[in-house]
Amino acid sequence: MSKLGDLGAKLYRGEVGYDFVGKRFVWYGVSILITITAIVALAVQGLNMGIEFKGGAVFTTPKTAVSVAKATEDAEKASGHDAIVQELGTGGLRIQISGLDTDAAADVKKELAGALKVTEADINADLVGPSWGSQIANKAWTGLGVFMVLVVIYLAIAFEWRMAVAALVALIHDLTITVGIYALVGFEVTPGTVIGLLTILGYSLYDTVVVFDSLKEQTKDITKQTRYTYGELANKSINGTLVRSINTTVVALLPVAGLLFIGGGVLGAGMLNDISLSLFVGLAAGAYSSIFIATPLVVDLKEREPAMKALRKRVEAKRAAVAAKGGDPEEAYAEDGETPEVIAQGRADRATGRRR
Template sequence: MTTRSVFSRFYRGEISADIVGRPKLWYSISGLLLAFSIAGLIVQGLNFGVEFKGGSVFTIPAPSASIEQVRASVVDSGVHGETKVQKAGDDWRVTTVSLTSAEVAKVKQGVSEDLDVSANSITTQVVGPTWGGEVSKKAWQALLVFMVLIILYLSVAFEWRMAVAAVVALVHDLVITAGIYAWSGFEVTPATLLGFLTILGYSLYDAVVVFDMIKEVTKPLSTTSKITYSEAANQALSSTLVRSLNTSLVAILPVAAILFIGTTLFGAGTLKDLSLSLFVGMIVGTYSSICVATPLLVQLKEREPKYRQLRENIARRESSAKRQAKVAKATRPVGGATVDDEPDDEPDAAQDDVPSGAPAGVTVRKVVQTGPRQQPKRGTRQQRRGK
C-alpha cells in the first residue's frame, strides 16, 4: 500500500492512528520546540514596539528614497539612540526615542529638506513610556483573567483534569509562539497581543471539541468494560481528528495569505504583526490540542481507581486467555486420540505402539515387563525320561 493511499484512507477516517499511546514521542517534540523558543526569548528577546516602551514615530511619504537615506536624514537632524526604519506601503515608518516638541519639529524640518518632501505631510506620534507600561500591565491582567475563566469554565463544564490539560496546552502554545516571534525579530505591537488572545481562544476551541467527544465515548466505561480509558479516548480523538485538521487548514490558509502575500506585496505592517502570531499559534494550537492536551488528560484519568481497576481487569482477562490458548495448543488430537506433548517425569509402565502398517484409528497395546521374568519349571531327570 502506497503512502498516498494510506494518507487518503486516514484523511477519510477509514483508519486511525495511535496518538494517545505515544505520549513520549509528542512530549519529546514539544520539549524541543519549547527549548528552541525559550532560547529565542533569552538570546534574542522580544522586540517591543513603541506602544510598550515609549518613543516617537514619524511617517514619511518618500517612496523613491532608500532606507539608508531615510535613516541618515533622521540621524542628521539630531536624533540619538536607536532608530528603526520600516517600509509601510509607499511610506516610511521611523521609530526613535521619545523626543520633545522642539526636537520633533527639528526632525521634520531636516527630513523635509533632505528628502524633498513637505513638512506638513510628515505625521508624528509621540508615546510616553508611562503609557506603554500601562498597556503592558493591562495585557498581563487580561491574560491572567482569561486563564482563570478558562479553568473555571472547564472545571464546571467538564472536570478539573481537563482544565489542567487545556491550560498546559495554552501555555505551551504561548511560549512557542512568543519564541518564534523573538527569533523572527518582528515588532511586538498591540496587534500582536490581539493575535495572542485569538490564539488562546482558537486553541481552547479545538481542545473543547476533542474533550467533549472523549467525555461522550468514555462515559459508559465501567470496571467490566472490554477497552481501557486510553483506547476509548483514542477512538474519540480519531473520530474528531479529520474535522480538527480541516478546520485548522481552512483557518490557516487566509492567515498565510495575509502573512506572505499582504506583507511582501502590499507592505501591510500592522497585518504582519497580527498574521505572524495567528499563523504560528494556529498551527501549534492544533498540534497541542491533539498531541499534548489529550495524552496528558488520559494519563491523569488513568490514575483514577476506577480506570486503574479496569486496566487490571482487562490485563487479567488477557493473561487468562493466553494461558488457555497455550494449553489448547499443547494438547491437540492425533489419530482420534489425545496426545500430551509435554513429557512425563516418569515413564509409563505401558505405552501405545502403532506399527507403520496399522490402519488409522487402531491402537496396538504393547506390554512392557517391568518385574523379573518367570522361567518355566523343569522336572527331574527321571520325570523327563518317563516322558
C-alpha cells in the same frame, strides 16, 4: 466522497487509527525541546518591543524617492536613536523611532522633512510616551491572565479539573512557542501582536474542547465495560476528530498565510506582520497541542485514579484470559454479554479491514 473524507469516516468509526496516546512521551519530548528553544531565544535575544510598549514616535511620510536605507540613516542622524523604516504600498515611508522624547519629536520631524524632500505638514507623527506604553503592557498581561483564569474555570465546570489543567498546559505551550518565534525572527511586539495571541489561544482552545467533548462522550459509564481502557478511548477520540481538526486548521491558516506572506512580505504592511505571524504560528501550535499534548496529558492524570487503575486491570485480565484459552481475539474487545454471532461478525469485519 473525497479521499480525506473517506479517511475521516474510517477514523471516526475506528476502522483505522494512530496510537497518539501510546506514543505520548515522544510528543512530550518534542514539545519540551521546542519550548526550551523558545525560552533560550527569549533569554538571549529578547523581544523587540514596539513603541506602544516602550515609548517613541512613528512618522508616516507621503510618497518619496528616498530609499529605505537612506531614510534610516537620516532618521537615526536626526534623532540619535535607532530607527526602523518600512516602505508602504503608497510609496511613502513608515519611520519608527523608539525611545524618542516627545519634546524632541518636532525637531526630528522638521529634519526628516528636509532630508526626505517633503513638506513638514505632510508628515504624520504619532507620539507615545513611555508611561503610556507601560500602562498598555500591564493591561495586556492583565487581559492574558484573566483569559487563562476564565478558561480554567469554564473547563473545570464543563468537563473536569484534569481537562482544565491539560488545556492550560497546552495554552501555555502555544503561547511560549509563539513568543519564542517572535524573539527568533525579531518581529516587533505591538498591541496587534497581543490581539493575535489572544485570538490563537481561542483557536487552540476550540480544537482542544472538540477532542475533550468527544472524550467525555466516549468515556461515559466507562467503568461498566471491560472492552477498552481510558487511554484507548482517549486515542479513539483523537482519531475521531483528527480530520476535523486538520480541516479547520488548514482553512484558518490559508488566509493568515496570505496576510503574512503577501500583506506583510510584499506590501510591507507593518501591522499585518504583527498580527499575522502570531496567528500563523499560534494556529499551527494550537492544532498540534490539542492532539499531542492536551489529551495525552488528561490520560496521564486520569489513569492515576484508583477506578481507572482497576479498569485497566480488568481489561488486561480479560484479554489475557481470552489469549490463554486460544479464543477469538475479538472476544477481548466484545461487550459483556454479546452473543457469539455478534463476536463472529466483529471478526469478519476486522478480517475484511472494516473493524467496528
